[in-house]
Amino acid sequence: MNSTTATDMTIQMTCPSCGSGVHVLPSLEAELAECDICQHQLPVKFQSEHLQGVLKDCPCCTRKDFYTQKDFNRKVGVILFVIAAILSIWTYGLSLVALWLVDLFLFKRLKPIVICYKCQTVFRNVKNTAEIPGFDHEMNDRIVYADHNFEGKPLSH
């Protein structure tokens, strides 16, 4: 039986057919990942470095261009803000202070995630995160709109 540990790299693809998140763990035998919602099958190609949590090639689109960002759920943040704002009427704004503290605390603890520019796949627990730069608008535009392949060499400004 395969048990996953907290250090294993996890992959969250977006189903091109229905837009749901498809979760996969690296496996050399895996060739297809299946969407739980619409059973659409997505081809995947894992290498031994993926099993070690090292991300050089995207297992979904085979590109090498990634960016890192904090794993923060904006939607949850907005909902919490609305609740705190409503409560602040009775708490004289204290709930907003509490929210700010929670936000600060959560944000500091958040681990960075890695995202593929081309196919938007999200990778967690990536060992080589430090080598991957943050989001670059110019790279994103050129990859998404002009289908440019940077081959893993980020733009230097």
Ligand SMILES: [Zn+2]
């Ligand atoms: Zn689907």
Ligand SMILES: [Zn+2]
């Ligand atoms: Zn990709």
